[in-house]
Structures are given as structure tokens and as C-alpha cells.
Amino acid sequence: xxxxLLSAFTLDSITDALSQEGLVLDVTSYRCRIRSDLAAxxxxxxxxxxxxxxxxxxxxxxxxxxxxxxxxRTGWLEKNVEFSWDGQTPFPALPLNQVHPLFEWxxxxxxxxxxxxxxxxxAAVLERNGGALVLPGDPGSGKSTLSAELCLSGWRLLSDxxxxxxxxxxxxxxxxxxxxxxxxxxxxxxxxxPDATITTPIGDTRKGAIAYVRPPVAAIHRWSDEVxxxxxxxxxxxxxxxxxxxVLTKARMLSKLLDNTFNIGVFGTSGFAALAEAVVDxxxxxxxxxxxxxxxxxxxxxxx
Amino acid sequence: MDRYDMPVSRxxxxxxxxxxxxxxxxxxxxxxxxxxxxxxxxxxxxxxxxSAGFLNEVPPAVLRHLNLARTTAQRRADAAxxxxxxxRRAIHPGTPVILLKGCAYLVANDPNADGRLFSDIDILxxxxxxxxxxxxxxxxxxxxxxxxxxxxxxYRDWSHEVPPMEHxxxxxxxxxxxxxxxxxxxxSIPTESLLEHLEEIxxxxxxxxxxxxxxxCAIHLLQExxxxxxxxxxxxxxLLIETNYPKGTKRDELYARAESLGLRRLxxxxxxxxxxxxxxxxxxxxxTWLAKILIAVASGSSPQTGNSYSIQISRFALLAQSHWxxxxxxxxxxxxxxxxxxxxxxxxxxx
Numbered sequence: 001x002x003x004x005l006l007s008a009f010t011l012d013s014i015t016d017a018l019s020q021e022g023l024v025l026d027v028t029s030y031r032c033r034i035r036s037d038l039a040a041x042x043x044x045x046x047x048x049x050x051x052x053x054x055x056x057x058x059x060x061x062x063x064x065x066x067x068x069x070x071x072x073r074t075g076w077l078e079k080n081v082e083f084s085w086d087g088q089t090p091f092p093a094l095p096l097n098q099v100h101p102l103f104e105w106x107x108x109x110x111x112x113x114x115x116x117x118x119x120x121x122x123a124a125v126l127e128r129n130g131g132a133l134v135l136p137g138d139p140g141s142g143k144s145t146l147s148a149e150l151c152l153s154g155w156r157l158l159s160d161x162x163x164x165x166x167x168x169x170x171x172x173x174x175x176x177x178x179x180x181x182x183x184x185x186x187x188x189x190x191x192x193x194p195d196a197t198i199t200t201p202i203g204d205t206r207k208g209a210i211a212y213v214r215p216p217v218a219a220i221h222r223w224s225d226e227v228x229x230x231x232x233x234x235x236x237x238x239x240x241x242x243x244x245x246x247v248l249t250k251a252r253m254l255s256k257l258l259d260n261t262f263n264i265g266v267f268g269t270s271g272f273a274a275l276a277e278a279v280v281d282x283x284x285x286x287x288x289x290x291x292x293x294x295x296x297x298x299x300x301x302x303x304x
Numbered sequence: 305m306d307r308y309d310m311p312v313s314r315x316x317x318x319x320x321x322x323x324x325x326x327x328x329x330x331x332x333x334x335x336x337x338x339x340x341x342x343x344x345x346x347x348x349x350x351x352x353x354x355s356a357g358f359l360n361e362v363p364p365a366v367l368r369h370l371n372l373a374r375t376t377a378q379r380r381a382d383a384a385x386x387x388x389x390x391x392r393r394a395i396h397p398g399t400p401v402i403l404l405k406g407c408a409y410l411v412a413n414d415p416n417a418d419g420r421l422f423s424d425i426d427i428l429x430x431x432x433x434x435x436x437x438x439x440x441x442x443x444x445x446x447x448x449x450x451x452x453x454x455x456x457x458x459y460r461d462w463s464h465e466v467p468p469m470e471h472x473x474x475x476x477x478x479x480x481x482x483x484x485x486x487x488x489x490x491x492s493i494p495t496e497s498l499l500e501h502l503e504e505i506x507x508x509x510x511x512x513x514x515x516x517x518x519x520x521c522a523i524h525l526l527q528e529x530x531x532x533x534x535x536x537x538x539x540x541x542x543l544l545i546e547t548n549y550p551k552g553t554k555r556d557e558l559y560a561r562a563e564s565l566g567l568r569r570l571x572x573x574x575x576x577x578x579x580x581x582x583x584x585x586x587x588x589x590x591x592t593w594l595a596k597i598l599i600a601v602a603s604g605s606s607p608q609t610g611n612s613y614s615i616q617i618s619r620f621a622l623l624a625q626s627h628w629x630x631x632x633x634x635x636x637x638x639x640x641x642x643x644x645x646x647x648x649x650x651x652x653x654x655x
Contacts, residue, residue, distance in 0.1 A: 031365070061330030062365050066338075086338055087607070117371055266372075268379050
């Protein structure tokens with residue numbers, strides 16, 4: 001079956017596909033079919049953000065994730081959108097204008113719960129000079145903002161949300177996807193990188209205002225280049241705080257990573273050993289910061 | 305939910321006789337995976353293909369999903385083994401602990417266990433030891449569920465198990481039985497008779513005798529009456545039969561045992577249905593109305609055949625049959641009336 005990039009198709013044909021047979025997108029090694037009765041609202045951000053991904057408007061063959069985003073009556077006058085995968089609905093329905101964020105969250109869920117035999121950590125991850133930098137962090141730690149900053153200034157984006165580690169090679173498997181920015185971060189990245197492609201912010205999601213950055217083309221093309229981990233940084237954003245960093249012991253770094261792992265329970269002892277092996281040669285830091293360019297500069301000099 | 309032109313799932317055929325894997329199209333794999341996820345049998349599909357030596361014919365993209373399901377099941381099995389050990393140490397060493405269903409497959413190393421997901425730990429103890437075993441499990445952290453007075457009465461007086469016990473920290477659930485079907489059932493199986501045929505797998509850990517395990521599996525799937533589980537229950541039965549009673553071997557012993565318990569008709573109908581659904585060469589057609597109902601309900605587990613009128617009728621018939629098996633009419637009718645009426649009262653205070 002010949003594949004095209006999504007940018008080869010018109011907005012109208014993508015909308016038609018979404019509302020009928022489904023739009024098929026290859027997101028790294030995962031083939032997703034997306035169908036929605038809110039096709040018009042979904043097609044626009046998908047075309048903007050996924051234009052460099054292989055896509056099919058007609059497809060027959062195996063699908064990893066068969067995804068539907070359909071509106072659902074939730075009250076007398078109220079309609080919400082619901083995410084479903086193979087007939088399962090893992091999340092509560094959300095207001096209709098959040099159909100695209102819901103797709104991104106749903107796909108994250110599919111990948112982190114069904115990603116085959118890889119270890120999945122809730123962390124951003126980037127690459128420079130053949131080494132990966134893992135940035136785990138709770139919401140608000142600034143990991144997405146940091147990954148947008150770094151990938152727009154020379155680092156290769158591997159993922160802003162899911163660090164996928166092969167237990168066999170111990171290396172990171174890139175999962176380049178649109179980067180989600182929240183609230184104040186949207187304006188900061190817009191002003192620092194006026195050329196970056198960013199979607200129109202959607203207000204009042206459960207995570208505040210949210211917008212997505214289109215990933216750099218080179219990051220998408222190199223999705224199959226695996227990278228060994230060299231650095232693990234636990235960022236902690238604190239307004240107006242001066243930069244403060246310290247090195248973590250290997251044991252502490254591993255235990256903090258385990259706290260951020262989605263699926264380590266599935267792999268038991270062998271998963272623990274594989275993760276330990278994957279980070280044995282890395283250096284771990286905890287970094288508190290209040291200024292984005294300052295911490296980016298520190299990372300540039302520290303992680304060589 | 306629209307499934308467009310998805311082909312009818314070949315899951316039962318592959319589970320029954322895994323050949324010709326390389327000829328399965330991508331579209332067919334979509335249907336097979338959807339069906340096996342819906343019936344919680346994806347890990348077992350992986351195991352079946354592996355033991356038949358065909359895993360290498362599965363496309364890599366599909367294999368990734370199969371492997372994850374199997375790994376997940378293996379990890380749950382490890383956890384269950386650990387819980388079994390804790391349970392054995394909690395209960396007085398003089399009391400035999402008899403494992404049932406998923407746990408029994410696991411400790412007996414049956415082909416059923418590989419890739420099979422199960423959540424509750426089902427154990428059987430002699431009726432005389434029930435109170436002590438319940439107290440011992442409570443002391444070890446498994447708290448009896450809080451059920452209302454009626455449900456408490458239902459479990460204590462009519463049922464073959466105490467209300468499910470959930471561990472306060474690990475949230476594992478133990479179903480503690482004193483019989484394998486309700487003592488008030490018209491097909492009540494005396495536990496004493498089962499105790500005479502136990503197999504000891506590890507010190508103090510037992511499973512039922514091989515004929516009794518087949519009989520329990522058959523009776524379980526009929527008396528649960530849950531359409532969503534019939535497919536997998538029939539597959540369990542199919543594997544037990546395939547492993548322990550292939551046609552022409554000790555089938556007569558099995559049926560003699562079922563006869564002595566007054567269950568011959570039910571057990572043969574269930575076995576007949578299992579062999580038709582999973583299409584073994586020796587059986588071709590359903591022999592009784594009960595087998596026909598089971599087959600129709602099992603075929604309704606496929607997302608493509610989902611909800612035809614005849615399948616809905618069969619589901620109802622199976623549910624009716626299950627209630628008929630469990631309770632005498634004098635208890636059954638008031639019980640169903642109560643459940644039906646309560647279903648119309650929204651947000652009933654559980655106390």
C-alpha cells in the first residue's frame with residue numbers, strides 16, 4: 001500500500017476520512033485508525049501537527065490502535081466527546097472543544113498501556129551527540145516546556161511525555177509526538193520561538209489552557225534511531241527561584257525513575273533489572289529553576 | 305459501534321486448531337484481537353500459538369500485542385502464587401486448602417493457565433473448617449465485604465461461598481467456598497464426595513480430582529449464566545478435555561463420575577458445546593438444546609455477530625437455566641422478584 005505524508009491530503013479529504021472509513025496514521029511503529037463524528041474540529045489540528053507522519057485515507061490491514069472520538073449526550077442539553085479504543089472507554093467524556101487534546105491523551109494511554117514489551121516512563125526525553133537526556137516530572141515541573149525549548153534549539157525530540165525503553169537493548173525508542181504546552185508556557189515558547197508552529201490554545205481543559213507544538217521534521221524522520229541514556233534530570237520549576245542543582249546517587253535516581261514508570265509492575269524483577277541496566281552509566285540530577293533560558297543553558301553545558 | 309466490513313473472527317477456529325496462521329490477513333487479525341480482548345483470551349491465544357509452534361508465523365505487529373497479554377498474565381500468575389502461599393500459611397495446617405478454577409490451573413501447570421488472566425483466588429475448605437478459615441483469612445488481612453442483611457443471608461444460607469473477601473492492603477480478593485455449587489441447588493454436589501478424590505500438589509495444597517475438575521468447569525459455566533464469560537469458560541473446558549480426556553480414552557470414567565453425581569446430562573451438553581465451538585474433528589453438531597444455547601451465546605461474544613435476536617434469546621435462556629440450577633423455585637421466585645424490584649429504585653441506600 002503506497003504511503004503518503006498527511007500533508008499530501010487536503011483538509012476536506014482528511015475530514016471525510018475521519019467521519020467515514022477512518023484516517024490511518026503511522027505514529028512511529030504504531031498504526032492508528034481514527035474515526036470521529038467531530039471530524040471537522042479534529043482534522044485541522046491533526047493536519048497541522050501530524051503533517052509529516054505517514055498517513056492513509058484508504059487502508060486495509062492490521063491496526064494497532066483503533067480509536068474513536070464520538071460525541072455523546074451527557075444531559076438534556078449537554079453533549080460531550082468520548083474516547084474509545086476497541087470499544088473500551090478509559091476516560092470520562094470531555095467538552096466537545098477538547099476533542100483534539102482528548103485524542104492526544106487517549107493515544108498516550110494506548111501507547112503506555114499497550115506498548116508491547118517496552119518499559120514506559122512518564123518523562124520527556126531528548127537526544128544530543130548520541131546520548132539521551134530523560135526529564136521525568138510531575139505536571140507543573142516544566143518538563144514539556146523544557147522539551148519544547150530544547151528541541152527548538154538543537155536537541156532532537158524523542159518524546160515530551162513517554163520515555164520508552166527497550167528492555168532488550170536498554171535504549172530509548174523515540175516516540176516523537178506534538179508537545180503539549182500549558183497556560184503561561186504557551187506564551188513563553190511563542191515569544192522565544194516565533195517561527196514554531198503552535199495550535200490555537202484551548203482554554204479550561206482539566207489541565208488549564210493547552211496548546212500543541214508541531215514537532216521538528218527531523219525528529220519525526222528519525223523515530224527508529226534508538227539512543228542510550230546518558231543523563232536523567234528531575235526538573236522542578238519554582239517561580240523566581242535561582243538555579244540550584246545537585247547530583248543524585250544512582251540508587252536514588254533509579255528509585256525516582258521507578259516512581260514515574262507506568263508499567264514496571266508488568267515486567268516484575270526482569271523489568272527492574274533492565275531499567276537499572278539502562279541507567280547504570282547515566283548521571284542523575286535534581287534541578288530547581290525559575291528561568292527557562294538559564295536552565296536550558298545549564299543543561300547545554302552539563303549534558304555533553 | 306460501527307465495525308464496517310470487519311471479517312468474522314476466526315478466534316474459535318484458531319484456538320481449537322491453530323494452523324494456517326500465515327494465511328490470516330491483517331483485517332482478520334483486527335477481528336481476532338478485538339474478539340479475544342473482549343473475551344479476555346488474548347494471552348491464551350498467544351500461549352496456544354506458541355505451544356503449537358506457530359508463533360513465528362504471526363506478523364511482528366500482532367505479536368507485540370500477544371506478547372504483552374501473555375507477559376501480563378504471567379506476572380499476575382506470579383502474584384497469585386505468592387498469595388496462595390500466604391493463604392496456605394494463614395489457614396490451620398490441618399485444614400486442606402483446595403484451589404479451584406484459575407488457581408488450580410496454575411498450580412497444576414495445566415495448558416489452561418498459560419496466558420490466562422484471572423483476578424479472584426477461589427479456594428474450597430471442608431464445611432466444618434469454614435468458620436475457622438474465614439477467621440484466619442480475616443486475621444491475615446482479607447476483610448469480608450460489607451453486604452446488606454439480605455445478601456448476607458443469601459450467601460450464608462443458600463450459597464456455596466462466603467461473601468468475597470478483599471485484602472486491606474493488596475486488594476486481592478479471595479472467594480472462600482465450602483462447596484462448588486449451592487447446597488440448595490437441585491444439582492447439589494456433596495463436598496465430602498469431592499474430598500475423596502483430591503490431588504495434593506504441594507504440602508497442604510490440593511486440587512480436585514481430574515474428573516471433578518472437568519465437572520466443576522462444566523457446572524460453573526452453566527450456573528454462572530454470564531454470557532460475557534461463556535466463551536472463555538468453554539475454552540477452559542475444551543482444554544481440560546483435550547489434555548485429560550481426549551476422545552476414546554477415559555471419557556467413560558468421566559461420564560460415570562458425572563452420572564454418579566446426577567450431572568451426566570449437564571456435563572455432556574457443556575462438553576459437546578465446547579467441542580462444537582472449538583471445532584474438533586470428532587464432533588460435528590450440537591446434540592441437545594442446552595448445548596445449542598451455549599454455542600449461540602459463545603458465538604455472540606464475537607463483535608461481528610454481537611446482538612442478533614436469537615443470540616439475545618439464548619442469553620436469556622442460559623440465565624434462566626442458571627437460576628433454575630441454583631435454587632428451588634420456592635426460593636428462586638421471591639429472590640428474582642426482589643432483585644428486579646430493587647433495580648427500579650435508584651441510588652438505594654446500601655444499608
